[in-house]
Amino acid sequence: MGRIGSLIVEGDCILGHEAAGVVLRCGDGVTTLRPGDRVALEPGAPCENCFLCQEGRYNLCEAVKFSGVYPDHGTLQRYKVHPAKWCHKLPANLTYSQGALLEPLSVVMHGIKSAGVSLGRGTVVCGAGPIGLIALAAARASGSHPIVITDLEPRRLAFAKDFVPTVIPYQISRDLDAQANANEIRKLFGRSGGSGDGDEDYFAPHTVLECTGVESSICTGIYTVRRGGTVMVIGVGRPIINNVPFMHLSLAEIDLKFINRYRDTWPAGMACLSGGILDLDKLVTHVFPLERAMDAMRLCSDVSQGSIKVQIVDEVDGAF
Structure with a gap:
């Protein structure tokens, strides 16, 4: 059984919380995004009502729905529904790979x-x-x-x-x-x-x-x-x-x-990467298609294989 402290995987759950992609469809009332936008996903969706969220410390929200933490499915899937507020538009000079690196950054x-x-x-x-x-x-x-x-x-x-x-x-x-x-x-x-x-x-x-x-x-x-x-x-x-x-x-x-995760870091992270303050591209040592996600997991779990950062991409319709 997988766990991080009190966060326990108690059933089937799609993993993944470092992701970037393209918007395919927007829900009613969404005005900040439109189909075709390239975005990086901030994986947590806090409740926005508790005292911690009200103080701006939303990373400590106990009611957060966090991608890849049971029971909330993660990003290692072809399609992902995510609140527009936590989808950050990527600058034109950033790749999807760099967008995914914004989470560990x-x-x-x-x-x-x-x-x-x-x-x-x-x-x-x-x-x-x-x-x-x-x-x-x-x-x-x-x-x-x-x-x-x-x-x-x-x-x-x-x-x-x-x-x-x-x-x-x-x-x-x-x-x-x-x-x-x-x-x-x-x-x-x-x-x-x-x-x-x-x-x-x-x-x-x-x-x-x-x-x-x-x-x-x-x-x-x-x-x-x-x-x-x-x-x-x-x-x-x-x-x-x-x-x-x-x-x-x-x-x-x-x-x-x-620390527990992060808060208000995506804009600054994108500025660091798009402005050349940091170059993290070399960290991505291996790339696998979505269909070989299990092979990617096996590789990154074995330090002796020499991987640093393993990314999984979905190349449907050439989007990536």
């Missing part, structure tokens, strides 16, 4: 904004999967420097170095615990080694963007960040994580923060 944008990544401040990105790689590119575009990215898989680290040449890759050692790996990562930012004068913490990164949700990685990020810094957990993990170093967080006044 939105996750990262929400995390980076909440974490306060800024010019000339060091960042560690934990995890060189799709979200981690987008976080790497976005942190670089935000002016963060230096940036270290971590992963267990050397091929993904090599991809990250090719994707953003200024990044410093660090392969997590399975033979070291979280604190020992953190000490090695800190050395990449400058002076370290316990001199006692506080300099080793001064050179430590201000921000950690944790993009795996794995307990050991979160703990490594906590020990890596400087005192008074921020660890932003973007990745999703187990419902309960027990071994977080609570007193280290407390004594160092480290902000351990989290």
Whole structure:
């Protein structure tokens, strides 16, 4: 049974929540779209009535109908009915592929904004999967420097170095615990080694963007960040994580923060891509037709196959 925390797949459900397409028909009263418009889908449709929606924090709405989260069918289908409000017109210079990438980009944008990544401040990105790689590119575009990215898989680290040449890759050692790996990562930012004068913490990164949700990685990020810094957990993990170093967080006044999806990010995301601030095209390593969706799923579930971002397209009538 699939799940993300309390979101459990309890029956048949079409997956998919990163999508772009063309409008075929509009319902009565729709004035913002017309057939033929190219759109990117923001996959959640919040209730718009609860106090969170009224405050503008619609990403926290508990009554949201989110594509691909049971019982609401997702976007891996030929036709999808979706509220016009959450269909964003694509600029002429963006492809459908780029439109689909707006969803993971939105996750990262929400995390980076909440974490306060800024010019000339060091960042560690934990995890060189799709979200981690987008976080790497976005942190670089935000002016963060230096940036270290971590992963267990050397091929993904090599991809990250090719994707953003200024990044410093660090392969997590399975033979070291979280604190020992953190000490090695800190050395990449400058002076370290316990001199006692506080300099080793001064050179430590201000921000950690944790993009795996794995307990050991979160703990490594906590020990890596400087005192008074921020660890932003973007990745999703187990419902309960027990071994977080609570007193280290407390004594160092480290902000351990989290996000849930995104809000008001599609316009800014489209501006980033259409304006050339970010170029994420290289992340799409494989493309499959809709009829081979299962093959695409099998490929992306096996890290050893070298995929980064796998997209599924429907080429009916040459629309894509």
